[in-house]
Amino acid sequence: MDLDERKQKILQAIIQDYITSAEPVGSRTIARKYNLGVSAATIRNEMFDLEMLGYLEQPHTSAGRIPSIKGYRFYVDCLLEPTQISEEEKRFVQSWFHDKMNNVDQIFQSTAKVLSKITHNVTLVMAAQQVSSKLKYIRFLPLDFRRAIMIVVTDSGQIENCIFPKPEDTDVDELNVIAEKLTHYLAGLPVSRINMEMLEQFHESIVGDLELYRLAFRSIHQAFRREQQLYKGGAMELLNKPEFKDVAKAKNLFTMLEEQDVMANLFSDGGQEPQKTVTVRIGEEANLSPINDCSIIEATFKANDVVLGKIAVLGPTRMEYAKIIGLLDFMKQHVTNILEHYHDDT
Known part of the structure; x- marks a missing residue:
């Protein structure tokens, strides 16, 4: 059942008053505060109809009414006009x-x-x-004896990091040599395209432990594991x-x-x-x-x-x-x- 204009105005007034006061709204309040051109008794009858139709609810401890979910939905869909930011x-x-x-x-x-x-x-x-973000550079920072922090930065300013398990007898300077090689090879590529298959294309330029580079590729994925x-x-x-x-x-x-x-x-x-x-x-x-x-x-x-x-x-x-x-x-x-x-x- 569609609401006639008077019921709509009363429902809108009740919702606006309840938003401001957080208190159940009575017919006298609506009659006093809103110029609807009808008596409190008429408003009370309309409020009863709105309650029967499911647009209002009556808390057990109050004589006033509050909006129901159905009432709010009608207000948002049919009555509301967004206000401009000041x-x-x-x-x-x-x-x-x-x-x-x-x-x-x-x-x-x-x-x-x-x-x-x-x-x-x-x-x-x-x-x-940002799957379209392109890798800008990779860097390692020391954390402790067995771990380093791998930092991956994209062209959009996104910064991700992960814990990198540092192999024995490998210091951060050695890891940053790897980072420089990876940066040279991967910079400008979308992060979403970086994968282990690239390692096969990259292996000819690798000097040192292939397993370290494999671990670095995995860590890049770990750094960007959140969607x-x-x-x-x-x-x-x-x-x-x-x-x-x-x-x-x-x-x-x-x-x-x-x-x-x-x-x-x-x-x-x-x-x-x-x-x-x-x-x-x-x-x-x-x-x-x-x-x-x-x-x-x-x-x-x-x-x-x-x-x-x-x-x-x-x-x-x-x-x-x-x-x-x-x-x-x-x-x-x-x-x-x-x-x-x-x-x-x-």
């Missing part, structure tokens, strides 16, 4: 990124932090592995939300936030609605019990038409959808511009 917030974002662009990791981490500061919710940035990297910000912001005053609920959520594989799965695959600018999943739509009382607002960002990752804001279902959707639209374009300019400069 000039003050734009300046804050631009100043935050200034001097934080030494490498791609810093850009992604800065994105997570600045969003959490503006939204006061958890922010997640999932950076896709994606997750950056988080604002987890502590949730403690200030009334929804998470319950210690058990907060503990379950914080435990989940520490599990990277679980958090990575929070992101949608994008296959359903590839043209959609921002996606919103509300409550149980995320299919993860610790966040049944939360919503996730997500956007995808690209550079030079290549998907580089996704940005998501996780917070209570009464989050400021209009503001956050508008902010994500801005941030998506801002981060895309930064990454494209960064790529052009490297």
Whole structure:
């Protein structure tokens, strides 16, 4: 059943009031605060109908109503108009990124932090592995008697490292000779193309222990073994939300936030609605019990038409959808511009 205009206005007023107050909303509050042109009694009757239709719920301890998942979904899909980011917030974002662009990791981490500061919710940035990145150089650093650290740097500023098991009677200087040879041979090649078969093509120029080079090739793969990297910000912001005053609920959520594989799965695959600018999943739509009382607002960002990752804001279902959707639209374009300019400069 479609909602008539009056029911839509009342539902919108209730949701907007609940987002601000976190308190169940009564008909008198709506009549007093919103100029809907009808009496409190009429609003009360409409609220009862909205509850019967599944758009509102009544907490047992209150005479007021709160939005249901169905109510939020109708609000997001049919009633909401994203708000524009303010000039003050734009300046804050631009100043935050200034001097934080030494490498791609810093850009992604800065994105997570600045969003959490503006939204006061958890922010997640999932950076896709840059399979088109080209190897720039390899270097070894000493760690201890039996191990060294292998550093692999790409042309996009991505830095990966792994522990390299150093054979007996091999010092770091010898390893860096290998690194120089590997750099000379592999520099400029996409990381995704580096494989053990290349070792066969490389063997004629090798002087020394073939096993060391084989181990180095394996270590390059180990350094880039992650297909994606997750950056988080604002987890502590949730403690200030009334929804998470319950210690058990907060503990379950914080435990989940520490599990990277679980958090990575929070992101949608994008296959359903590839043209959609921002996606919103509300409550149980995320299919993860610790966040049944939360919503996730997500956007995808690209550079030079290549998907580089996704940005998501996780917070209570009464989050400021209009503001956050508008902010994500801005941030998506801002981060895309930064990454494209960064790529052009490297």
